[in-house]
Amino acid sequence: xxxxxxxxxxxxxxxxxxAAGDSYAYELVSILSRSMEVSEGTMYPLMRRLxxxxxxxxxxxxxxxxxxxxxxxxxxxxxxxxxxxxxxxQEFVGDVNSVLQLAxxxxxxxxx
Amino acid sequence: xxxxxxxxxxxxxxxxxxAAGDSYAYELVSILSRSMEVSEGTMYPLMRRLxxxxxxxxxxxxxxxxxxxxxxxxxxxxxxxxxxxxxxxQEFVGDVNSVLQLAxxxxxxxxx
DNA sequence: TCCAACTATCATGTATTACAAGGTACATGG
DNA sequence: CCATGTACCTTGTAATACATGATAGTTGGA
Numbered sequence: 001x002x003x004x005x006x007x008x009x010x011x012x013x014x015x016x017x018x019a020a021g022d023s024y025a026y027e028l029v030s031i032l033s034r035s036m037e038v039s040e041g042t043m044y045p046l047m048r049r050l051x052x053x054x055x056x057x058x059x060x061x062x063x064x065x066x067x068x069x070x071x072x073x074x075x076x077x078x079x080x081x082x083x084x085x086x087x088x089x090q091e092f093v094g095d096v097n098s099v100l101q102l103a104x105x106x107x108x109x110x111x112x
Numbered sequence: 113x114x115x116x117x118x119x120x121x122x123x124x125x126x127x128x129x130x131a132a133g134d135s136y137a138y139e140l141v142s143i144l145s146r147s148m149e150v151s152e153g154t155m156y157p158l159m160r161r162l163x164x165x166x167x168x169x170x171x172x173x174x175x176x177x178x179x180x181x182x183x184x185x186x187x188x189x190x191x192x193x194x195x196x197x198x199x200x201x202q203e204f205v206g207d208v209n210s211v212l213q214l215a216x217x218x219x220x221x222x223x224x
Numbered sequence: 225t226c227c228a229a230c231t232a233t234c235a236t237g238t239a240t241t242a243c244a245a246g247g248t249a250c251a252t253g254g
Numbered sequence: 255c256c257a258t259g260t261a262c263c264t265t266g267t268a269a270t271a272c273a274t275g276a277t278a279g280t281t282g283g284a
Contacts, residue, residue: 003271004240005204008116010271013208019215026232031214036207041272044234049270066231067279086212092117093205095148096125100198102143103131115242116269122242138261153243156263161241178260179250 010038010046012085015078018056024069047072055081122150122158124197127190130168136181159184167193 010032017023017031025043032038050056055078060068074082129135129143137155144150162168167190172180186194 002120002200002204004120005200007119007241007270008114009208013211016212016215024232025234032211035211036204039272040233041235041274042270045270045272048234063231063279065280067233067277069232082215088114089117089208089212092114092148096121096201099125099144099147100128100201103128103194119241119270136261137263151243152262153245153264154241157241157243160263175250175260177251179248179262181261 006036006038009089010042011050012082012089014043014046014050015055015074015082015085018072018074019079019082022071022073024061024071026069028072050078053081054078118148121201122154123162124194124201126155126158126162127167127186127194127197130184130186131191131194134183134185136173136183138181140184162190165193166190 013032013036014028017028023031025047026040028047029038029040029043047056050072051058054075056072057075058070058072061071062068125144125148126140129140135143137159138152140159141150141152141155159168162184163170166187168184169187170182170184173183174180
């Protein structure tokens with residue numbers, strides 16, 4: 001299972017999806033599902049965390065096909081956070097990839 | 113804190129480091145510390161997991177400067193696992209980056 | 225009418241795992 | 255003889271992804 005890989009990236013992915021337009025939890029699951037596996041049991045607690053951090057705010061919109069939809073929209077702080085997370089993400093990917101090159105390179109033998 | 117980002121990648125990083133040469137936990141911490149933050153409290157439980165999965169095997173080597181060192185070496189299965197993890201890692205990075213591109217058009221309209 | 229299916233919300237419990245904090249043991253130099 | 259550095263290990267905690275299932279409104283069919 002690569003569920004562990006997702007830890008810490010789902011927040012960022014959700015924020016990124018919201019940066020492309022307001023959405024609600026149920027729809028976010030299907031949007032993200034186009035690229036990765038996510039479930040509702042993950043999304044709802046996650047959205048509450050994002051709201052608790054004030055990275056998103058909500059408004060209700062009535063739906064003709066079921067209960068009202070709770071739309072989420074990025075706050076200014078959320079946008080800042082997204083930028084920060086993306087930067088950390090790229091640094092992290094760089095770090096990991098540099099470690100992976102140990103396996104390919106085989107000849108490091110430096111300061112030990 | 114980006115400790116969550118590491119979930120699921122540390123195993124791979126350790127296997128990659130071992131692919132470059134046998135090592136022991138204490139040394140692995142300092143090797144990986146060159147690229148990322150890791151602590152002993154993380155490493156020792158992790159090594160036991162890797163051994164429980166039979167991805168590494170161990171042998172003792174006496175040291176002139178302290179207790180015997182428990183060296184870890186990759187098993188054939190460990191090498192297979194490393195290759196698999198690297199593949200999953202790259203797919204995962206691709207997935208996440210494709211989600212991040214959802215935001216590309218909007219959030220960073222100006223200061224990119 | 226009643227029941228199933230679909231949309232949409234949320235809560236509870238479990239597993240994984242990174243890490244801090246603490247403990248053991250051995251060697252060497254002040 | 256004690257501090258320091260090497261090297262091992264355990265326990266407890268926090269974060270979080272997810273399975274499962276509850277709640278509720280709408281629509282359409284038997």
